Structures are given as structure tokens and as C-alpha cells.
Amino acid sequence: HLPAMDCVVTGGNVKVLAKAIHSLSRIGDELYLEPEDDGLALRSVNSSRSAYACFLFSPLFFSRYTVPCGHAFRCKMAIKCVQAVFRSLSSLDKTVEKCHIELVGEKSRLTFTLHCKHGLMKTHNLSFQDSESLQAVFDKDSCSNVLRAQPRLLVDTVLHFPPALEEVSLSVSGERVLFRNYVEEEPAKAMLTELSLSSDEFEHFAVGAESSITFCLKELRGLLVFAESTGLPVSVHFDLPGSPVVLSVTDSVLEVNFVLATLSDDLNLRNHNNNPKRARSPPPADDFLNDDIDSYLIAMDTSELPGPSNAPAQRSNHRLEAQSPVANHRLESEEAEEEETGDTERPPNKKFRSLFFGSVCPTDSQLTNQTATSQEVLASDSEDDAQAASP
Amino acid sequence: MKFRAKIIDVGCLNHFTRVVNTISKLTKTCILRLTPGNLYFVLSGKIASGGVSMWCELSQANFFDEYQLEGVAPEANEICLEVTPENLSRALRTAQNAKCVKIKLTKKHCPCLTFAAELPTLSSVSRVVTHDIPVDVIPRRLWHDFKEPSVPDFDVSIYLPPLKTMKNVVDRMKNLSNFLVIEANLNGEMNLKIETDLVSVTTHFKDLGNPPWGDDGSQGRSHSRDPELMAQTRVDIRKLQQFLMGQQVNPSKAMCNIVHKRIIHLILLHEDVSLQYFIPAVA
Numbered sequence: 095h096l097p098a099m100d101c102v103v104t105g106g107n108v109k110v111l112a113k114a115i116h117s118l119s120r121i122g123d124e125l126y127l128e129p130e131d132d133g134l135a136l137r138s139v140n141s142s143r144s145a146y147a148c149f150l151f152s153p154l155f156f157s158r159y160t161v162p163c164g165h166a167f168r169c170k171m172a173i174k175c176v177q178a179v180f181r182s183l184s185s186l187d188k189t190v191e192k193c194h195i196e197l198v199g200e201k202s203r204l205t206f207t208l209h210c211k212h213g214l215m216k217t218h219n220l221s222f223q224d225s226e227s228l229q230a231v232f233d234k235d236s237c238s239n240v241l242r243a244q245p246r247l248l249v250d251t252v253l254h255f256p257p258a259l260e261e262v263s264l265s266v267s268g269e270r271v272l273f274r275n276y277v278e279e280e281p282a283k284a285m286l287t288e289l290s291l292s293s294d295e296f297e298h299f300a301v302g303a304e305s306s307i308t309f310c311l312k313e314l315r316g317l318l319v320f321a322e323s324t325g326l327p328v329s330v331h332f333d334l335p336g337s338p339v340v341l342s343v344t345d346s347v348l349e350v351n352f353v354l355a356t357l358s359d360d361l362n363l364r365n366h367n368n369n370p371k372r373a374r375s376p377p378p379a380d381d382f383l384n385d386d387i388d389s390y391l392i393a394m395d396t397s398e399l400p401g402p403s404n405a406p407a408q409r410s411n412h413r414l415e416a417q418s419p420v421a422n423h424r425l426e427s428e429e430a431e432e433e434e435t436g437d438t439e440r441p442p443n444k445k446f447r448s449l450f451f452g453s454v455c456p457t458d459s460q461l462t463n464q465t466a467t468s469q470e471v472l473a474s475d476s477e478d479d480a481q482a483a484s485p
Numbered sequence: 486m487k488f489r490a491k492i493i494d495v496g497c498l499n500h501f502t503r504v505v506n507t508i509s510k511l512t513k514t515c516i517l518r519l520t521p522g523n524l525y526f527v528l529s530g531k532i533a534s535g536g537v538s539m540w541c542e543l544s545q546a547n548f549f550d551e552y553q554l555e556g557v558a559p560e561a562n563e564i565c566l567e568v569t570p571e572n573l574s575r576a577l578r579t580a581q582n583a584k585c586v587k588i589k590l591t592k593k594h595c596p597c598l599t600f601a602a603e604l605p606t607l608s609s610v611s612r613v614v615t616h617d618i619p620v621d622v623i624p625r626r627l628w629h630d631f632k633e634p635s636v637p638d639f640d641v642s643i644y645l646p647p648l649k650t651m652k653n654v655v656d657r658m659k660n661l662s663n664f665l666v667i668e669a670n671l672n673g674e675m676n677l678k679i680e681t682d683l684v685s686v687t688t689h690f691k692d693l694g695n696p697p698w699g700d701d702g703s704q705g706r707s708h709s710r711d712p713e714l715m716a717q718t719r720v721d722i723r724k725l726q727q728f729l730m731g732q733q734v735n736p737s738k739a740m741c742n743i744v745h746k747r748i749i750h751l752i753l754l755h756e757d758v759s760l761q762y763f764i765p766a767v768a
Contacts, residue, residue: 253579254579254614256575283619284619285569285572285575285576285616285617285618285619286593286616286617287576287579287614287615287616287617288614288615288616288617289612289613289614289615290612290613290614290615291612292606292608292610292611292612294608294609294610295606295607295608295610295612
């Protein structure tokens, strides 16, 4: 039997690969590895299914890239183990000359061999599990707002916010881009920080619809670590609050997409208030729980998460709806927003709209049925789902 | 009640940042008293703060290029705010290479001190970062709590050794005991002592010198004192450590007044800034 995958990375690209894995480790605990004809895809998703990241390295990124055609091989493993292979990031480009990645199906081992200076060779045999394809359904090209900037600009922006800050709000209006710390409770005691950037500072500034979105800072920081090391510009694609923001970095040999859920606190939820299915779902047990992002599971149809992902998704939808009247007011103006939050009897709930993932398995017809069924279930859950699934 | 100030000079900005950082290491909250001539960071010796009090005085003219203040009333031309120094410190940290920093008292969702920094960019339009720091306005009837403390009628006043040296000693003693005895005499000698059931440690400093307090009222008790006689106070070692740890301003003069078995009064002077810190005795 031929190895399922056999590829070699040399020179500076070893560090790029290492940084990518480091960056993915900020997202989730598992690394999904999918060798495909158009390149090697490394993916991860966080436990709450509100953040997804994919690095696609084209065959040209490698000095050798072999995947047997007609036989899709996918696996996942603990990302920590892969990170361990690329420990000491700083000295990596000085010591490692070549990295050889081999996936041998029968042995259930993924082998990383680092060829270092002085003929030193380090071999890591990592065990893995079979998995289905992990893929988020998103369409960044249809987003009405696109900003592109050098990573330095975003790194400098993020520096203004404390490391402990979880979410940041991004607003675009006219010729300015605003970043604000998102404060959910007791705004009267919290320090509010706002950074205002001119559109001139962006390489590309296309705003179709003025909007303000809130998303997690941690993943953005993760992507910036990668983008800064490669010096590649970062694009931010987004629409209205509630629909995912896509952060992307592209190059001739690689494409990186981070898809992050945004807090839905917007008018666009009004349209969904009549959904009977949601009205029936049980109210949240405890207000406290509402702040828990982890409960906002993104409906996802990998084989490991079959049924249970549906129930929490419904519950979260219900909460989204419950919150919308408050949220609608919050758009009026900057000042009004702050006051409004102070006046509400309880702190606004922190809610990330689910990202809807679908499984796309182009080569494996066996799985298509299963995929289709589970997607149908998801689609009936929310109208947005249908939008997201058919861009 | 109006307040706005502006710093343009980088040196002033750095200096002000260091002062605020020092304060933020000493206390979680304190009072910021603004007068036409000065800024004061004040902590009055409440039980909640472990009886420690602080008085830090800055002359506004040495820091600010613009400074406008309209107090509560013409006869009380001051503003008194309760602030979280850590927030001020954070705001200043992000403004390190700013072209200018404006500080304003604003009415947002609550009273705020708004820091706005204009940051340099490559493009023609500046980057602006603003921080709205919530503050509590202290009503006039409570102001009497925040008056300058008088210099206590001390037994011994002594110059301190370099604060770094003292910090190293205190940091080590902290591992052995929760309390420290600080004693000094008029012969320029100071000892830092800890005593536990297992061990007694004393660090001796000599030739430190005693500040001349002139005909100041406080001189009374130390005038006829035996130069060899030690005055001593036992304090919570953490309070002293905190004081030594937070120092970011290199003082030109550092001294300590000891009221036997009652209190120690630490004074740091650096050009236009003075910081006084009082640590009460523990039995």
C-alpha cells in the first residue's frame, strides 16, 4: 500500500507551517488534517463552535506533495502533539532544514520528520483518529464590507486592549473604523476604550453597509501572530451583526480563513420572531447560563457530533430572539447604546450567533446522503441557515 | 465643574505615566484632587486600606501644556474624584508615543475622566484612542477627609538607603515573617529587623544622615534626644514591600520619620513630585 500522503516542506516554509499550527492552537484542541488534490488543509474549530480556522497550503508550498487520487484520507489529532513537533519556534528556521510529513493509513500514525543541521533527525510519530471533513459554510465574497490592512496596523490596534479582554467591537462608518472593547456587565464601572482609525490606513476599504460587529479577540490575536510573521495583509469580511466575520490571509501558495461568530444584537433578528419552532423551545434555565458562550454550539455534522449539537443550537436561537428587543435599541447611537445598557434591568446577554457548518465531501459519495440529511435538519432550524448554506 | 488638560511633551508624558504607575502599585482606588495649581493623589487611612495613607502632590505646570479647571464653586475651586489608578495607568500605557494626550472630565454613561491620545500614523489622518474611565465625584461635604496630613511629631527622622537595596532586603525578610521592625536613631543608623521563633534577622545601615528639619514644630521631641537611642515601629511587612515595589520615580530624596511605636512616615521627593506614605504600627 502506498502512503496516503507524503509531503516535504523546506526552508522558510517550515516556519510558516509551524506558525500556522501555533495559530490554529488558539482556536481549538484538535487539528483536522485533510490532504486534498488542491493542497493540504489544516483546520480547527473551538469547543463552542463559534470559531473555525482553515489553512490551505497549495501543492506549490511543498517541495514534494503526493496524495493518492481517488482515496480521500482525513484525520484529526490533538493539536498539542503537533505543536510539540514545532517547539522552539524562534530557532526553528535556523536549525530545521526540511520537514517531511507522511501519513500511513494502516499504521494509524502521522510521521513528522525534521531534518536538522549537522545531520540531526527528529522523528515524531503521532497517532490520529479518522474523521470527516470539517468545513464551515461561509461566503466571504458576498460580504458587503471588506477591509484589508497590513498586520502591523491590527497588531497595534489590539495592543490598546488589555490581554484579558474577550470581545472587541468593530464598526465602520464613513471614513473611519472604530474598535471598541465590548463590555457586557456593569458598564458604569468598566473602562471603555475606543480606537479610531482612518480609512487611509487600510490598503482596501470597501463599506457597503455601515455596521458594527462584536467578536472574540483571542482568535484574531491568533491569526495576527501568523500574519505578522509572514507579513501578509489581513482582510476582514463582514456583514451585519450575527453573521460571521471572516478574517483571511492569502498568498499564491496559501489561503487562510478564520470564521468567527459575531454577537447578534441587531434588527435583522426581527424577521425571525415568528418562527414557531423557536417559540416552543424551552426558556433558558438560568440567566447566568446565558453568558456562557460554550453553550452556543454550532450545528455541525461531523460524525463525532451527531445528535446533541442540535438541541443546544435551538436553545441558543431562542435566547437570541429573547434578547432582540433590547438589542434593537442598542443601535441608536453610541451614547444611547451605553445608556441603554445601563438602564436594562439585567446585563445584556452575551450571545454569539451560531455559525452553520456543513460537511462538504466532494470525493466521497458514500457520505453525501448523511450530510444532506443533517443539513436539512439544520436548515429548518433557522432561515439564516439556508442563507448561509446556499451563498 | 469642568476640567481639561493636555500633555504634548513626551518627557512630561513619561514622567506623568511613571507617577501614575507608582500610585497604581500602591492602591486599588484613591482620590484624585484637582486644584488650579496642583494634582493630588490621596488615600486616607481607612481601615479598608489597612490604615495606610498616602499623599502625592504634583504641580500641574510641570506636566501639562494646557490646564483648565472650573471647580465646584468659586469659593471652592477644586474637583475631587475617586479613581482607579490602574485604569489611568492602562490608559497612559497605550499612549506612550502619542503626539498629544488630552484629559477631560466628561459626562458619558457616568462621570468619566476621558483620556484621548493622538497617535502618529503614516497617513495624513491621525489615529485616535480614547479611554473613558469611570470616576465617582466626591461631594464637598466629604472633602475634609482628604486634606494634607500634617507631618507627625516624630522621634527620629532619617534618610533612607537606596530603595532598591532596601527592597532586596525586605523581599527576603518577607519570606520569613509577616512583620518587620524598622528602627533608627539620630546618629544616621537604621535597622530592619524580623524576629520569629526560629530566627532573628537584622540588617544594619549606617551613615545615612538625618534630615535637618530646622525650627519646624516636629523638631521638638528629637531635639534633646540621645543620638544613639533607637525609635522603633513594628509594621506589616507587605505594606512596606508594596511601597518599595511600586517605585518607578527615582526620588532625589527619600526619608523616613518614625514616631516610636506609632507610625512610620515615608517621604519621597523628586523635583516637582512629592509622595508621602504612612504605615501605622502593629502591636
